[in-house]
Amino acid sequence: MEAAAASSLWGGLNSGIVLSLLAVVWAMLWQALQGLQLQQYFGRHSRRLSRRLASILDPDLTVTVAEYDGGRMRRSDAFKEAKAYLERATREARGGVRHLKAEPDKDPDRLLLSMDDDEEITDEFRGATVTWRACTAPPREDSAPAYFWGRAPRADRRFYRLFFAERHRDLVLGDYLTHVRREGRAVMVKNRQRKLFTNISGDGSWDSDGVWSHVVFEHPKTFATLAMDPDKKKEVMDDLDAFRNGKDYYARVGKAWKRGYLLYGPPGTGKSTMIAAMANHLDYDVYDIELTSVRTNTDLRKLFIETTSKSIIVVEDIDCSLDLTGKRKKKNKKEEDGENKKDGTTTKQQEEDKEKEDEKAGGSKVTLSGVLNFIDGLWSACGGERIIVFTTNHVEKLDPALIRRGRMDKHIEMSYCCVQAFKFLAKVYLDVDDHPRFDAVAALLREVDMTPADVAENLTPKAPGEDADSCLAALVEALEKAKEDALAKKAKGKEEAGSADELDDEE
Numbered sequence: 015m016e017a018a019a020a021s022s023l024w025g026g027l028n029s030g031i032v033l034s035l036l037a038v039v040w041a042m043l044w045q046a047l048q049g050l051q052l053q054q055y056f057g058r059h060s061r062r063l064s065r066r067l068a069s070i071l072d073p074d075l076t077v078t079v080a081e082y083d084g085g086r087m088r089r090s091d092a093f094k095e096a097k098a099y100l101e102r103a104t105r106e107a108r109g110g111v112r113h114l115k116a117e118p119d120k121d122p123d124r125l126l127l128s129m130d131d132d133e134e135i136t137d138e139f140r141g142a143t144v145t146w147r148a149c150t151a152p153p154r155e156d157s158a159p160a161y162f163w164g165r166a167p168r169a170d171r172r173f174y175r176l177f178f179a180e181r182h183r184d185l186v187l188g189d190y191l192t193h194v195r196r197e198g199r200a201v202m203v204k205n206r207q208r209k210l211f212t213n214i215s216g217d218g219s220w221d222s223d224g225v226w227s228h229v230v231f232e233h234p235k236t237f238a239t240l241a242m243d244p245d246k247k248k249e250v251m252d253d254l255d256a257f258r259n260g261k262d263y264y265a266r267v268g269k270a271w272k273r274g275y276l277l278y279g280p281p282g283t284g285k286s287t288m289i290a291a292m293a294n295h296l297d298y299d300v301y302d303i304e305l306t307s308v309r310t311n312t313d314l315r316k317l318f319i320e321t322t323s324k325s326i327i328v329v330e331d332i333d334c335s336l337d338l339t340g341k342r343k344k345k346n347k348k349e350e351d352g353e354n355k356k357d358g359t360t361t362k363q364q365e366e367d368k369e370k371e372d373e374k375a376g377g378s379k380v381t382l383s384g385v386l387n388f389i390d391g392l393w394s395a396c397g398g399e400r401i402i403v404f405t406t407n408h409v410e411k412l413d414p415a416l417i418r419r420g421r422m423d424k425h426i427e428m429s430y431c432c433v434q435a436f437k438f439l440a441k442v443y444l445d446v447d448d449h450p451r452f453d454a455v456a457a458l459l460r461e462v463d464m465t466p467a468d469v470a471e472n473l474t475p476k477a478p479g480e481d482a483d484s485c486l487a488a489l490v491e492a493l494e495k496a497k498e499d500a501l502a503k504k505a506k507g508k509e510e511a512g513s514a515d516e517l518d519d520e521e
């Protein structure tokens with residue numbers, strides 16, 4: 015027994031000596047390679063190999079920071095923070111990264127550099143040296159179908175792996191990881207660019223960020239250039255400010271920190287413009303959901319969960335994107351089918367047609383209840399500080415359940431251009447406070463409906479010689495034409511009604 019123990023001890027010592035020798039030989043070889051200027055060629059692999067050899071003597075511990083981990087549906091905050099931290103380390107040229115990835119930066123003249131896949135960076139913290147590696151792995155076979163959340167096939171799984179020596183265990187797992195998260199958050203705040211996200215998959219001009227693609231949000235519209243009744247505008251702005259500063263209030267009354275706005279009115283009255291002004295006022299990101307591209311209610315939930323706080327979630331033309339009458343249509347179809355069956359006329363062809371129709375309808379299966387759930391179901395309380403905006407041209411078509419207070423807390427009507435709004439636009443577009451043509455425009459605006467979009471278009475100089483006077487003259491002309499058209503339409507309507515009455519009498 016003793017002999018066996020002695021021999022295994024001897025064997026252990028032997029392998030230790032051999033490994034130490036190997037490390038020394040390798041270090042010498044490395045010096046020689048440097049001398050021969052071959053370092054550039056072997057650089058990355060040699061460094062990694064030396065680290066691996068050293069780690070045999072003092073084995074590395076690892077921490078993995080995955081983008082999506084443990085069945086989480088959201089991108090991990092820790093991953094985002096580590097990414098921001100390592101991007102800064104790469105930019106400051108610490109750790110000698112040789113293979114970099116470049117993305118557009120906030121500053122248009124610069125590029126945001128980060129480690130390429132499988133690249134490593136070293137970092138120092140209170141005398142400890144640690145190494146980060148950027149890794150990717152193919153998606154898990156069992157995790158989801160090839161087409162996922164209505165987007166292109168799933169991307170590879172990304173994660174960072176942190177290597178450090180056993181002797182630095184407490185330091186790294188304690189203070190260092192806290193330091194990385196804190197610093198990463200600070201970098202994120204500093205680099206923050208407002209973004210406009212969409213759930214439609216990228217076409218090259220969009221950067222992918224999980225289930226969303228984004229571009230930098232740079233809409234110039236603010237409340238200062240939005241024409242609407244001044245009292246109404248102030249009310250909206252106060253409401254937004256109260257929401258932004260209402261964290262404690264929402265917590266006290268036990269409500270999720272979110273607010274719904276319904277913007278309704280005819281086309282061209284400034285609904286989309288108002289959303290841009292809201293985003294600029296609050297300094298929030300905008301998530302523009304194209305409901306027709308969302309395949310199921312589950313996908314909608316996933317999209318919602320992936321939004322960040324301080325954001326406006328927009329569904330434009332909600333009446334067009336959601337089949338609010340779906341149930342009724344299905345009922346009618348059933349009735350029709352029932353009648354056919356009664357007649358005994360249901361043929362194989364009809365059944366096939368029905369199947370095909372059902373298959374086609376499978377494009378988007380988002381239902382009204384799915385949307386209601388997304389606005390104020392349990393999931394809507396995930397995260398906070400979110401504004402949900404629906405726009406529509408036909409408020410009367412919307413299901414009352416969708417727009418009741420509590421879901422859509424504030425209903426804002428965007429209407430045709432009033433005299434006040436016109437004067438506001440004249441100041442913004444032509445820089446005039448008063449003009450002899452103002453009275454004519456005001457009189458016409460009281461008689462005829464014109465959208466702010468049309469008024470703004472007429473007030474825009476279109477050639478170098480055009481000034482305030484010619485623009486206002488063009489507006490008066492356009493208003494007169496609109497008035498004539500409206501009168502002609504009215505007369506035609508009356509004529510048709512008259513001839514219909516005559517026909518009734520004859521019958």
Ligand SMILES: Nc1ncnc2c1ncn2[C@@H]1O[C@H](COP(=O)(O)OP(=O)(O)OP(=O)(O)O)[C@@H](O)[C@H]1O
Pocket residue numbers: 239240241242279280281282283284285286287288406407428466467468470
């Ligand atoms: N109230 C307004 N104040 C200033 N500009 C406006 C206003 N309304 C519209 N405009 C101008 O008209 C253009 C069209 O407006 P916008 O896209 O906001 O209309 P909309 O109500 O969203 O229309 P739609 O219902 O067709 O989506 C904008 O580019 C904007 O410059």
Ligand SMILES: [Mg+2]
Pocket residue numbers: 285286287330405
């Ligand atoms: Mg619009």
